[in-house]
Amino acid sequence: MRLYTYWRSTTSYRVRIALNLKGLAFEPVPVNLVAGEQCSPEYTALNPGQGVPTLVLDDGSVLTQSLAILDYLDAVAPEPPLLPGDPIARAHVQAAVQTIAVDIHPVNNLKVLGRLKAEHGLSAEDGVDWMRHWMERGLQAYQALLPEGPAFSFGDQPGLADICLVPQLYNAHRWGVDLTRFPRLLDIEQRALQLPAFEAARPENQPDAA
Amino acid sequence: MRLYTYWRSTTSYRVRIALNLKGLAFEPVPVNLVAGEQCSPEYTALNPGQGVPTLVLDDGSVLTQSLAILDYLDAVAPEPPLLPGDPIARAHVQAAVQTIAVDIHPVNNLKVLGRLKAEHGLSAEDGVDWMRHWMERGLQAYQALLPEGPAFSFGDQPGLADICLVPQLYNAHRWGVDLTRFPRLLDIEQRALQLPAFEAARPENQPDAA
Structure with missing residues (x-):
């Protein structure tokens, strides 16, 4: 998995924590938000919202929005669970x-x-x-x-x-x-x-x- | 169930649609956001974020934040499902x-x-x-x-x-x-x-x- 991330982005930070908690290895790909790299045509094609994080799965699927990514990670790697069952x-x-x-x-x-x-x-x-x-x-x-x-x-x-x-x-x-x-x-x-x-x-x- | 709602609030509107789709009856309780009713001490005790919607269940449980409420409704009334399974x-x-x-x-x-x-x-x-x-x-x-x-x-x-x-x-x-x-x-x-x-x-x- 490749994680497009920016060091100070709090939403990238959320996903980094979850990947680590679940023991999932990932390759970080830095996107410099201050330099505007998220607005490049290449990155916009990947993430139309022009934000970080973006998680690219090994099958090429592109996931955006940190809460959606966290929901996905909890579904495919249920341990430890991020939410109670009740x-x-x-x-x-x-x-x-x-x-x-x-x-x-x-x-x-x-x-x-x-x-x-x-x-x-x-x-x-x-x-x-x-x-x-x-x-x-x-x-x-x-x-x-x-x-x-x-x-x-x-x-x-x-x-x-x-x-x-x-x-x-x-x-x-x-x-x-x-x-x-x-x-x-x-x-x-x-x-x-x-x-x-x-x-x-x-x-x-x-x-x-x- | 009681739904604290404001007619023009788009987050209240979301929850109203979901309750209707799932065929769940509810009693609407209007909160006039323009008059500031969401900031009253009574309402703040119910919803510390001072927003709408708030859903109060028949057992007295208080649910806030529209996306959290939608997640709850989809868990307890799974038909029709709001999200795909994959x-x-x-x-x-x-x-x-x-x-x-x-x-x-x-x-x-x-x-x-x-x-x-x-x-x-x-x-x-x-x-x-x-x-x-x-x-x-x-x-x-x-x-x-x-x-x-x-x-x-x-x-x-x-x-x-x-x-x-x-x-x-x-x-x-x-x-x-x-x-x-x-x-x-x-x-x-x-x-x-x-x-x-x-x-x-x-x-x-x-x-x-x-």
């Missing part, structure tokens, strides 16, 4: 996942921030406020959805929610979000980053890290 | 779904547009440009991901992708997006709206339609 428990995990994957990440996407600056006159400082606002709001909702007690977000093993949370916290640190209000999330992050699957997936450990 | 086919549908649910909808969310106007000085005209830009870009990617031939997005029966597409097209019409570039999508929309499950879920057919 439908209500599963819906609770999925809701927390969406709080990050829908309510935070897309609004903070590089292309969104870029358009706000280029077309709507937001300053660098406005951009920082924008990023922090959605992260603070979304992480607050995320933390409110977690049960008390387990070592990770919803259990004693990391799952889909943690796979989305840890990359989002990487971005929160990067943008200077005050995380002292989120002690439970920092605790999960610290525990996750001690695991080899998370450690190897970290942005700074990627071949394209600058 | 993992690769399923990932292709999920990728198209995410193109709407992640790349368009959150960036065009009422709270995002509201903040752009209130905090960052976007005019009404800027707001229209903002809405149209992300819809045009996202719908283009969506259309590029569809196979040629089937009556709906991925098959001859409506599925999860159509459940997300039809509400998004409602919003596109509302904001004046030029849809002549998307003949395949308009064709799917026309066919879907002839089905009672879609017709009954339309914004203008809701009790809170203004």
Whole structure:
């Protein structure tokens, strides 16, 4: 499998963690988002949404969108499972996942921030406020959805929610979000980053890290 | 089941369609997003993300986030299925779904547009440009991901992708997006709206339609 990835992309980071957790080998192919490589005609033919990650399977099938890729990986490599089997428990995990994957990440996407600056006159400082606002709001909702007690977000093993949370916290640190209000999330992050699957997936450990 | 919903909310519209397709009865509870009812302490306790929809099951379980609710409904009421069984086919549908649910909808969310106007000085005209830009870009990617031939997005029966597409097209019409570039999508929309499950879920057919 080839994974088109960018070191700082939180959605690429999610897929790297899942591949590692499931013990699936992959060849990383860096796509430099800052240089605009995702908009080349060749890459657009592969991924019409011009984003990362893209996973190309050994049979040539092209999978895009991180949550769709994670769903695929969990179907073909069920161990360890990323979601609980009970439908209500599963819906609770999925809701927390969406709080990050829908309510935070897309609004903070590089292309969104870029358009706000280029077309709507937001300053660098406005951009920082924008990023922090959605992260603070979304992480607050995320933390409110977690049960008390387990070592990770919803259990004693990391799952889909943690796979989305840890990359989002990487971005929160990067943008200077005050995380002292989120002690439970920092605790999960610290525990996750001690695991080899998370450690190897970290942005700074990627071949394209600058 | 009680569904907290807003007539014009495209994510509420998704869940209404799925409930109808699966023949599940529900009691709609209107939440007036424009009046800010989603920010009341009572509603925030139910849904910390302060969004719609929220589905409260007969046993009192509270489900939030439309995609998590759709996943739950497909698990407990598998007919008709919203997704194909084959993992690769399923990932292709999920990728198209995410193109709407992640790349368009959150960036065009009422709270995002509201903040752009209130905090960052976007005019009404800027707001229209903002809405149209992300819809045009996202719908283009969506259309590029569809196979040629089937009556709906991925098959001859409506599925999860159509459940997300039809509400998004409602919003596109509302904001004046030029849809002549998307003949395949308009064709799917026309066919879907002839089905009672879609017709009954339309914004203008809701009790809170203004």
